[in-house]
Amino acid sequence: MAEKKLPDHLHLDTLAVRAAVDKSQYGENSEALYLTSSFVQPDAETAARRFAGEEEGYTYSRFSNPTVTSMEQRLAALEGTEACIGTSSGMAAIMLMCMGLLKAGDHVICSQSVFGSTIRLIAGEFGKFGVQSTFVSQTDVAQWQAAIQPNTRLLFAETPTNPLTDVCDIQALADVAHAAGALLAVDNCFCSPALQQPVKLGADLIIHSGTKYLDGQGRVIAGALCTTKKLIDEKFMPVMRSAGLTLSAFNAWVVLKGMETLSIRMKAQSDSALQLATWLEAQPQVARVYYPGLKSHPQHALAMQQQSGLGGAVVSFDVRAGKPADPVQARKNAFHVIDSTLVCSITANLGDTKTTITHPASTSHGRITEAQRQAAGIGQGLIRVAVGLENIEDLKADLARGLHGLDTLT
Numbered sequence: 001m002a003e004k005k006l007p008d009h010l011h012l013d014t015l016a017v018r019a020a021v022d023k024s025q026y027g028e029n030s031e032a033l034y035l036t037s038s039f040v041q042p043d044a045e046t047a048a049r050r051f052a053g054e055e056e057g058y059t060y061s062r063f064s065n066p067t068v069t070s071m072e073q074r075l076a077a078l079e080g081t082e083a084c085i086g087t088s089s090g091m092a093a094i095m096l097m098c099m100g101l102l103k104a105g106d107h108v109i110c111s112q113s114v115f116g117s118t119i120r121l122i123a124g125e126f127g128k129f130g131v132q133s134t135f136v137s138q139t140d141v142a143q144w145q146a147a148i149q150p151n152t153r154l155l156f157a158e159t160p161t162n163p164l165t166d167v168c169d170i171q172a173l174a175d176v177a178h179a180a181g182a183l184l185a186v187d188n189c190f191c192s193p194a195l196q197q198p199v200k201l202g203a204d205l206i207i208h209s210g211t212k213y214l215d216g217q218g219r220v221i222a223g224a225l226c227t228t229k230k231l232i233d234e235k236f237m238p239v240m241r242s243a244g245l246t247l248s249a250f251n252a253w254v255v256l257k258g259m260e261t262l263s264i265r266m267k268a269q270s271d272s273a274l275q276l277a278t279w280l281e282a283q284p285q286v287a288r289v290y291y292p293g294l295k296s297h298p299q300h301a302l303a304m305q306q307q308s309g310l311g312g313a314v315v316s317f318d319v320r321a322g323k324p325a326d327p328v329q330a331r332k333n334a335f336h337v338i339d340s341t342l343v344c345s346i347t348a349n350l351g352d353t354k355t356t357i358t359h360p361a362s363t364s365h366g367r368i369t370e371a372q373r374q375a376a377g378i379g380q381g382l383i384r385v386a387v388g389l390e391n392i393e394d395l396k397a398d399l400a401r402g403l404h405g406l407d408t409l410t
């Protein structure tokens with residue numbers, strides 16, 4: 001019997017389960033895991049052609065492995081890009097992007113609210129090799145426009161941001177980039193393709209930390225870069241062959257299987273996050289809630305349009321600590337709320353089915369100065385919750401325990 005070929009124009013939920021199923025001779029229904037460092041070649045001539053890139057065929061798992069290929073094809077199908085490269089982590093995907101696109105003397109414009117390691121990699125590490133960078137406001141398109149230079153090659157944004165959930169206009173930034181002959185990259189970690197497909201809004205490259213929602217169960221570190229086949233063949237594969245940013249077959253397999261439940265998880269976790277954010281906004285001990293799904297969010301309309309009508313699963317909030325807020329008391333109150341949880345995990349990871357809770361000012365943003373934190377809007381009373389799949393009533397009760405205890409604490 002001939003192998004069935006998937007019809008065109010399938011929905012995202014179907015692609016998440018069905019795209020890129022690799023069949024071995026055994027016809028297994030679940031994808032195989034190819035744990036092998038190298039591949040046996042039929043003869044020396046074929047080996048020579050494969051190593052020269054003149055013939056398709058696996059050779060060595062530093063640059064190609066069937067399980068990694070399946071994960072790449074499935075993610076590309078979900079993002080609507082021609083191709084994808086799996087990498088050992090989200091940071092390795094950013095590293096790959098910068099190594100492939102930039103050289104000494106080139107200029108990058110980056111949102112100042114992106115993931116902290118991204119800022120350190122671009123400004124610090126690539127700065128050492130003569131790459132220039134300018135950091136601008138996430139939401140003010142005029143600042144991106146004003147930062148354009150003749151040598152600008154890349155614009156890089158992340159939306160929504162961590163932990164304050166600022167949303168940027170992908171289409172508007174793509175227009176700024178393209179008018180300047182530059183490319184726009186979007187870190188799509190927080191939404192995942194289940195909510196937001198940046199290339200459909202004009203972005204050229206998508207960065208993923210597979211560690212977050214793609215795996216979805218907090219098991220592995222993984223990453224990916226999605227873009228055109230041309231850029232992958234010409235700019236990124238040469239780097240992959242030499243640089244060793246390789247995604248392991250095992251981790252690729254975990255992410256591949258994780259993606260099968262991506263869209264139902266994203267919907268369920270976003271629904272719970274909206275309920276939690278709405279409830280938090282009504283608590284007298286909470287000064288402010290940051291969540292794109294709330295009408296009070298400054299970019300609510302844009303977020304709903306860009307993110308399939310969902311706010312994502314990350315909610316941040318400031319606990320009250322007097323007026324004006326006293327930073328010492330704010331930190332004490334935030335720690336009290338975090339330490340009173342019995343269900344949530346105290347960890348800085350996100351994108352897990354288990355709800356996580358963290359204090360950004362002393363963890364993810366703990367190594368910058370107080371002045372830098374204040375400029376970024378990350379106060380000592382800020383708490384970030386990455387909502388998982390627990391029952392929403394249990395999550396509310398978990399936060400209520402600490403919040404309602406604050407009245408006696410202050």
Ligand SMILES: *Cc1c(COP(=O)(O)O)cnc(C)c1O
Pocket residue numbers: 089090091092115158162187189190208209210211212221222223
């Ligand atoms: C976690 C994260 C990264 C880095 O991913 P790793 O897999 O930890 O290397 C990059 N961007 C965002 C938005 C993240 O949350």
